[in-house]
Amino acid sequence: xxxxxxxxxxxxxxxxxxxxxxxxxxxxxxxxGKGCVPSIGVRKGExxxxxxxxxxxxxxxxxxxxxxxxxIGCVLLAASGGYIGSLTNYxxxxxxSHDHVVSQDDIDExxxxxxxxxxxxxxxxRMHTIAQKYKLDGQxxxxxxxxxxxxxxxxxxxxxxxxxxxxxxxxxAVSAAxxxxxxxxxSTLAASHAVLxxxxxxxxxxxxxxxxxxxxxxxxxxxxxxDAWSLAVGGDHVTNDxxxxxxxxxxxxxxxxxxxxxxxxxxxxxxxxxxADFGISDRTIAVNAxxxxxxARMDELFRIFRDRLDHKGLxxxxxxxxxxxxxxxALPGVAELAQSIFRVPCTIGTLQNxxxxxxxxxxxxxxxxxxxxxYGMKSSHKRHGEQGGLLDSxxxxxxx
Numbered sequence: 001x002x003x004x005x006x007x008x009x010x011x012x013x014x015x016x017x018x019x020x021x022x023x024x025x026x027x028x029x030x031x032x033g034k035g036c037v038p039s040i041g042v043r044k045g046e047x048x049x050x051x052x053x054x055x056x057x058x059x060x061x062x063x064x065x066x067x068x069x070x071x072i073g074c075v076l077l078a079a080s081g082g083y084i085g086s087l088t089n090y091x092x093x094x095x096x097s098h099d100h101v102v103s104q105d106d107i108d109e110x111x112x113x114x115x116x117x118x119x120x121x122x123x124x125x126r127m128h129t130i131a132q133k134y135k136l137d138g139q140x141x142x143x144x145x146x147x148x149x150x151x152x153x154x155x156x157x158x159x160x161x162x163x164x165x166x167x168x169x170x171x172x173a174v175s176a177a178x179x180x181x182x183x184x185x186x187s188t189l190a191a192s193h194a195v196l197x198x199x200x201x202x203x204x205x206x207x208x209x210x211x212x213x214x215x216x217x218x219x220x221x222x223x224x225x226x227d228a229w230s231l232a233v234g235g236d237h238v239t240n241d242x243x244x245x246x247x248x249x250x251x252x253x254x255x256x257x258x259x260x261x262x263x264x265x266x267x268x269x270x271x272x273x274x275x276a277d278f279g280i281s282d283r284t285i286a287v288n289a290x291x292x293x294x295x296a297r298m299d300e301l302f303r304i305f306r307d308r309l310d311h312k313g314l315x316x317x318x319x320x321x322x323x324x325x326x327x328x329x330a331l332p333g334v335a336e337l338a339q340s341i342f343r344v345p346c347t348i349g350t351l352q353n354x355x356x357x358x359x360x361x362x363x364x365x366x367x368x369x370x371x372x373x374x375y376g377m378k379s380s381h382k383r384h385g386e387q388g389g390l391l392d393s394x395x396x397x398x399x400x
Contacts, residue, residue, distance in 0.1 A: 005032070005070065008372030009060070009179075010078040010187065011053060011170060013042045013213025013236060014327060017366065018060040020070055021356075021373035029373045031356030033070055035063030044232035045081025045214040047169045050176075057177040074180040076372045079170060080187035080214045082232030083163035084127070089117035092135075092154035102136065102145045106153050110134075114157035124161045127186050132156040132224045141222060160186050160228045185375055186228060187368045188216030191325050193378070194371030195349030195364070198223065203319035207349065208305060208338075209368065210328025212236050217305055221317040229308060231301075235328045238297045245293045246285055248277055257331075262291045263298045264333035298334065302341040309342075321345035325367035 006029075010017045020033030037059045041049030061072055091113030095106055115129040134142040135154035145153060171181050188209040196207060206219040216230040238261075242253035252274070260272055267287030276282050309315040321344040324335060329348050338346035349364050357363045357370065 006373050006376040007070075007072050007075040008078070008190075008369040008376065009057065009075040009174065010369045010372070011042060011047075011057065011173070012039055012080070012211055012368075013045060013234060014211070015039050016042075016053075016056040016060050017369045018057075018064055018072075018075070019366070019369040019373060020064055020068070020072065021354075021370075021377075023373075023377045027353060027377070029354045029370070029377060031354065031370065031373070033064040033068045034356075035060035035067075037063070039212075043213060044234075044236075045079070045211070045230070046083070046166045047173060050169070050173060053173045054176040057174060057179070061177065061179070072179065074182045075174065076190075076376045077170060077174060077181050077184050078187040078190055078368050078372055079127070079162060079167055079184050080209070080211060080216050080230055080368075081162075081166055082214065082230060083166050084160065084186055084216070084228075084230040085162075086158055086160045086228040087117065087120075088132070088226075089114055089157050089159055090154060091116070091157065092152055094152055095150055100149050100151060102148050102150065102153055104146060107134075107146060110153050110155045111157070114155045115159070117157070117159055119159075119161050123163055123165065125164045125167065126159055127162050127167075127184065128158075128160040128189065130158045130160070130225050132158060132226070133222060143223075158225050158228065160189065162186075182376070183379070185372060186216070186218075186230070187211070187214075188218045188230065189225070189228065190369075190371035190375050191216075191349070191367035192218050192220075192225075192371060193374040194351050194354060194367045195323055195325055196220070197352060200320040200323070204314075204317040205320035205323060206305075206309060206314070206318055206342075207323045207325060210234065210324060210326040210331075210334070212327060215301060215305070215326075215328070217308075219309060219312070219314045219318070221314060226314055226317075227308070227312050229305075231304065233301055233304075235331075238294055241293050241297050242290065246274075246290075247280065248274065252277060256290060257294065260287050260290055261294050261331060262333040263295055263331050263337040265292045265295045267291055294331070295337065298331070298337055299341065302338050306342050315342065315344070318342070318344045321347065323347055323349045325349040325364045327362070327365040329364045330362040 018035040041052030136150040201220040219227045270287040271284040
């Protein structure tokens with residue numbers, strides 16, 4: 001392959017990460033540059049302080065450039081937040097040839113029809129339109145219909161959409177840091193490229209990305225995405241719950257979560273010494289009480305996603321279970337809690353076909369930017385049915 005270096009940027013609620021990757025001829029992505037800084041000015045996946053975000057992006061770029069002397073001009077950008085959702089649209093067209101054999105023209109037409117959906121509000125823009133399986137008359141689950149005979153060709157299309165405002169704010173922050181945006185990708189869809197195998201997709205699997213301010217999900221069945229959704233609830237909410245429950249600053253709550261936290265209740269009679277804070281004297285809190293607070297929030301979060309999967313009829317199709325990624329996947333007991341709620345096998349995602357992040361304490365927390373690099377590598381050849389993206393939609397709207 002003759003593919004240049006790729007750069008992936010995730011402006012998360014907890015940290016801003018820039019990865020530079022170099023693909024080899026075997027399709028393996030080698031991370032050759034990394035810049036991570038704490039995020040300032042991002043809340044629940046949305047920018048709340050523009051200058052601070054620009055500064056974070058600039059610092060991440062500076063770290064990479066200072067170390068490796070790369071010339072980074074263009075990035076793939078991840079987006080997450082409660083402003084991202086999806087819907088499925090179905091299109092069909094008659095086979096017009098005299099012999100009723102499906103041609104490429106028929107396929108192009110049904111793809112256009114399935115993708116031509118009016119979004120619920122004018123403030124929404126399409127991020128991805130992803131072709132699912134074709135239907136030819138009564139036959140379903142068709143992957144490549146060209147050459148088959150029938151009378152009507154149908155196709156389902158998953159349309160992932162987002163509010164334009166938050167996305168444009170992210171783009172503007174990147175531009176203010178003297179970078180160009182090549183494409184904007186739903187963060188959990190990006191993560192799926194880093195941790196899911198084709199076998200898992202074929203068997204049916206849901207990936208849940210547990211971020212600092214948001215949690216995203218993409219569910220696959222029969223090899224294709226069937227649902228995508230993001231919720232503005234993440235690890236920061238667990239920290240805030242601890243802070244409120246025990247009347248302590250969020251920084252100390254975060255420290256206790258990392259040192260003693262678990263998604264499962266328990267801890268026996270062990271107690272934690274808490275130094276004086278803001279006029280509150282020295283005290284101790286029970287480990288079990290801390291973990292009970294964490295468990296309540298994580299239990300609620302997983303049940304929200306389980307209810308959505310149940311409503312979509314997808315839970316029973318998850319033969320490969322649920323895969324957890326993101327910083328929240330490092331929380332002890334999180335996979336066990338998820339498994340008890342989803343009632344399918346739940347595991348922590350591991351990076352596949354990616355090198356250069358092995359020494360990280362929690363490589364799964366890099367699933368989004370690492371997946372962006374693989375997404376970019378694949379997109380340089382073929383977008384795997386993803387017909388157009390958010391930038392194309394915005395450019396059409398702006399007439400550029």
